[in-house]
Amino acid sequence: MQLYWWPKTRSLRALWMLEEVGEPYERVPVNLQQGGQKDPAFLAVNPMGKLPALADGEAKLAESAAICAYAADKFPEAGLAPAIGDPQRGRYLHWLFFAPACIEPAFAQKFAKFEMPETSAGWGSYDRVFAVLEQALTAGPWLLGENFSAADVMIGSDLWFGIEVFKIVEAKPAFRAYVDHCLARPALQRALAIDAAGV
Ligand SMILES: N[C@@H](CCC(=O)N[C@@H](CS)C(=O)NCC(=O)O)C(=O)O
Known part of the structure; x- marks a missing residue:
């Protein structure tokens, strides 16, 4: 997994989540001060040009809550989401x-x-x-x-x-x-x- 992030931003939520999950991931800095969010390669991951964003093989997504839900569901052994069917x-x-x-x-x-x-x-x-x-x-x-x-x-x-x-x-x-x-x-x-x- 690659986490697109930049310090002192909402990226902290995804960073915390991936640290809770405990699976390997790589941090890819996107320099917001230098317009890194407008780079076409980054826009292919998040057309909104906002952080955080996550790439996991073919899966590409953004929105902090979606990243948290994705990681919780992908790694159920981390116990970070009730299973489907659990009230x-x-x-x-x-x-x-x-x-x-x-x-x-x-x-x-x-x-x-x-x-x-x-x-x-x-x-x-x-x-x-x-x-x-x-x-x-x-x-x-x-x-x-x-x-x-x-x-x-x-x-x-x-x-x-x-x-x-x-x-x-x-x-x-x-x-x-x-x-x-x-x-x-x-x-x-x-x-x-x-x-x-x-x-
Ligand atoms: N709805 C998004 C909001 C993300 C967001 O607004 N990120 C800001 C940093 S805190 C950003 O990337 N801004 C860069 C820009 O808009 O150019 C989420 O919850 O992840």
Whole structure:
């Protein structure tokens, strides 16, 4: 597998996921400052010209949540997704999709300060997204109770970004405890070290 990445970007989510999986992969730097994302060879992997992206033989894909789902399904022995047919699969998919469908636009709304009627905004509102998430994380330790999954990689990295990097999410006790659980995972520590070391 080749992971197209660049430090200090959303690539961290895929990096963390591949470190959780523990299978060999190669990091291919795509220099966003020098327009590497517009290179035709990279656009063949992700026509959106965005990171992260993954190539695995003939399989080429982007979108962090899709990369997490792909890696979890390809390596079931890593135990990062409930199997098809397992009732927990429903909530797993719910939270995996919640990250790009609700958290990302809620962040964008907070940054850009735009208003939309809650009934037509797919994420409702920033407050609704984080109230629902707080409720989901209160029991802990993970979104699926005792079972860590790829959904935690997506939501955990978003909350980490929101609280510690962007500082736009209030570190409510349930969020703080959850992010601390995430930070205690050796795979996230390895991903953060790779990210900090740069290319
Ligand atoms: N929906 C994508 C978003 C990826 C994204 O926006 N990546 C940014 C870096 S954080 C990027 O590659 N920007 C380069 C560009 O748009 O030119 C995902 O979740 O993976």
